[in-house]
Amino acid sequence: MLLVDLKPRIDDPQVQQVRALSMFPATAESVQRVMDRIRKNKERMLWGIENGESVLAIVEYYIREDEVIYIAGIAVSEQCRGQGIGRFMINTLQSKYNMAIELETDDDAIGFYRKCGFETSPFDKNNIRRYKCVLPVIKTNPRTSPPSSANDPLPQ
Numbered sequence: 156m157l158l159v160d161l162k163p164r165i166d167d168p169q170v171q172q173v174r175a176l177s178m179f180p181a182t183a184e185s186v187q188r189v190m191d192r193i194r195k196n197k198e199r200m201l202w203g204i205e206n207g208e209s210v211l212a213i214v215e216y217y218i219r220e221d222e223v224i225y226i227a228g229i230a231v232s233e234q235c236r237g238q239g240i241g242r243f244m245i246n247t248l249q250s251k252y253n254m255a256i257e258l259e260t261d262d263d264a265i266g267f268y269r270k271c272g273f274e275t276s277p278f279d280k281n282n283i284r285r286y287k288c289v290l291p292v293i294k295t296n297p298r299t300s301p302p303s304s305a306n307d308p309l310p311q
């Protein structure tokens with residue numbers, strides 16, 4: 156599997172349909188608003204998974220000033236769910252940047268983020284339960300971390 160840049164395909168209806176799967180409600184207007192936001196902001200990334208010409212999954216994100224990856228939307232096409240594609244996208248983003256990941260979600264998808272290792276904290280938004288989800292990054296400094304056993308050589 157490969158996470159690829161789908162921004163060059165932003166006008167492709169397939170890309171828009173998969174992006175719309177994580178929009179509630181997804182109306183023609185709201186989808187166009189999101190697509191315009193991605194087109195106009197060069198910091199907005201739109202990556203995903205393809206199989207030939209088919210778009211299987213999408214993740215929209217940007218890097219915040221505090222060096223956190225903020226996910227604005229993530230979705231896997233219905234027939235491809237439950238095969239590890241969502242988790243693959245999260246893990247690939249984290250190893251690509253070596254940064255924490257943050258996003259907001261609801262009761263429907265919270266189980267997925269917990270399975271992926273996110274720390275979750277509930278809050279109320281207009282009487283609807285939402286969750287702030289954070290996947291921390293483990294930063295190790297080989298020069299200051301102790302060797303794992305007394306017999307291991309010190310890091311160079």
Ligand SMILES: CC(C)(COP(=O)(O)OP(=O)(O)OC[C@H]1O[C@@H](n2cnc3c(N)ncnc32)[C@H](O)[C@@H]1OP(=O)(O)O)[C@@H](O)C(=O)NCCC(=O)NCCS
Binds near residue numbers: 236237268271
């Ligand atoms: C949420 C979503 C992206 C997950 O993608 P996916 O490819 O199906 O997830 P994965 O196969 O990588 O699942 C990883 C783990 O999370 C679990 N999981 C996936 N979706 C879940 C859900 N909605 N609730 C609880 N657990 C879930 C899987 O069972 C799997 O568990 P395992 O490690 O025990 O096998 C996908 O279901 C989706 O597109 N949903 C609609 C859009 C959406 O809700 N986006 C998120 C909005 S914030």
